[in-house]
Amino acid sequence: xxxxxxxxxxxxxxxxxxxxxxxxxxxxxxxxxxxxxxxxxxxxxxxxxxxxxxxxxxxxxxxxxxxxxxxxxxxxxxxxxxxxxxxxxxxxxxxxxxxxxxxxxxxxxxxxxxxxx
Amino acid sequence: xxxxxxxxxxxxxxxxxxxxxxxxxxxxxxxxxxxxxxxxxxxxxxxxxxxxxxxxxxxxxxxxxxxxxxxxxxxxxxxxxxxxxxxxxxxxxxxxxxxxxxxxxxxx
Numbered sequence: 001x002x003x004x005x006x007x008x009x010x011x012x013x014x015x016x017x018x019x020x021x022x023x024x025x026x027x028x029x030x031x032x033x034x035x036x037x038x039x040x041x042x043x044x045x046x047x048x049x050x051x052x053x054x055x056x057x058x059x060x061x062x063x064x065x066x067x068x069x070x071x072x073x074x075x076x077x078x079x080x081x082x083x084x085x086x087x088x089x090x091x092x093x094x095x096x097x098x099x100x101x102x103x104x105x106x107x108x109x110x111x112x113x114x115x116x117x
Numbered sequence: 118x119x120x121x122x123x124x125x126x127x128x129x130x131x132x133x134x135x136x137x138x139x140x141x142x143x144x145x146x147x148x149x150x151x152x153x154x155x156x157x158x159x160x161x162x163x164x165x166x167x168x169x170x171x172x173x174x175x176x177x178x179x180x181x182x183x184x185x186x187x188x189x190x191x192x193x194x195x196x197x198x199x200x201x202x203x204x205x206x207x208x209x210x211x212x213x214x215x216x217x218x219x220x221x222x223x224x225x
Binding site: 035044045046047059061062095097100101102103104105107108109110 | 150152154160161162163164167173205207209210212213214215216217218219
């Protein structure tokens with residue numbers, strides 16, 4: 001079954017880091033670029049960046065430069081997104097999504113990250 | 118950065134009616150690189166349309182996308198109960214990829 005399974009919800013304190021995982025199955029992991037998109041409560045969608053699972057190259061949205069790191073483990077077909085320096089505005093659901101030339105045809109169910117003191 | 122503005126913010130219609138959702142870009146979207154997604158509460162977005170007018174696998178032909186340049190439209194010809202949700206457009210013609218703020222389609 002083609003799917004993306006994400007890790008569970010996280011609660012973090014301001015200033016901390018969070019690492020979210022996304023395990024792909026049912027398709028060739030290295031055959032598609034992967035993306036991270038977040039959605040703050042009651043808000044719209046925001047693209048954070050993209051990673052090529054084949055070579056590991058990344059491209060991050062300007063807003064997240066210096067705070068986000070996207071990696072992958074090809075042996076387990078798993079992606080990781082680490083966000084550091086968390087603040088309350090980072091409270092959101094974080095989605096991984098498979099890219100098809102820029103649009104996203106397969107999504108994980110999302111991981112809620114809550115930043116609260 | 119291309120800013121996408123969706124209208125209306127909320128659309129109230131009855132089942133069986135026709136829905137027309139608009140997505141306007143602040144500059145031309147290259148190669149009609151425009152997608153539409155549907156999102157229901159507590160769920161991930163679902164791809165409906167790519168390339169401005171190509172339906173994704175399993176999407177009924179009641180849904181259609183059109184437009185080019187800066188003006189794009191998603192039309193649902195006969196609304197069914199499952200169609201009431203939030204719809205987002207997304208451009209992927211230039212970096213950074215951006216989304217519209219969404220249109221909520223609610224039952225009247």
